[in-house]
Structure formats: C-alpha cells, structure tokens
Amino acid sequence: MFDPTTAPRLKARPLSPHLGIYRLTMTMAMSVMHRITGVALYYGTILMAWWLVAAASGPNAYATIESFMSSIFGRLILLGYTWALIHHALGGLRHLIWDLGYGLDDGERDMLATATLVGSIVLTIVLWVVGYLMMGGAR
Secondary structure (H helix, E strand, O other): OOOOOOOOOOOOOOOOOOHHHOOOOHHHHHHHHHHHHHHHHHHHHHHHHHHHHHHHHOHHHHHHHHHHHHOHHHHHHHHHHHHHHHHHHHHHHHHHHHHOOOOOOHHHHHHHHHHHHHHHHHHHHHHHHHHHHHOOOOO
16 A cells, blocks of 8 residues: 655656636637537538438428428528638638748737637628528528
C-alpha cells in the first residue's frame, strides 16, 4: 500500500493551464462555431441526400420529404443548414486570409471573426429573401 509519509518527495511539475484562466475571445468562439457548423453540415447533408434519393424514387417518396421540408420545423432546419453552410465557408475564407499572412494582429483578428458572424447572418437572410421572392412568395 502507498504510504505518502515514506514516499520520496516529487518535484513539483508544471500543470497545464485550466480553462478557468482563459478569457473567451471572439476568435475562440468562432473556432468552436466552425466545428459546430461542420457537424451540422454533416447531418444536413444526410437530409439533402434523402431529398435527392426521394426525388429519384418517384412522386410518392418526393411528396413525403416535401411535406416534411415545407413544415415549420423543416424550414427551420433548412434555414439552419443554410446559415451553417455560409458560416463555415466564411470561416474557411478567414483561415485562408490568415494562412496568407494577413489579418493576424489583435484588432484584425477580432474584425475578421466579427465579419464572419455578421456576414453569415446577413448573407443567409439575403439568400432566403431572394429565394422567397424568386419562388413567388408564400404558397
């Protein structure tokens, strides 16, 4: 059995910093969101594959997925998928800018992270409004 009184004294080792000492920054939050949107795109792509298979399977199968995607819940899923796709793409562009050696200063990093978030929301809204208008409005 281990007896701490007779054990040799171990030299104090440095410990990894705990999450409690970090201050959440915009770039950290966008890094987490980039990962979350990547997972959302994975599952959203399964829905898109279901839609394509249903379209190829005939009118009855397509009517089933059409009724699901036309519901409020289905449209919220499509809205979230659209936002995740745009946010993930803009995050990739932000990383490309960093890889080219630009935007690495403190203010520039935060500006690019904020632009990713705001841009993804604005572009999603614009895309949905244009799509809604091109479809002829409410059905």
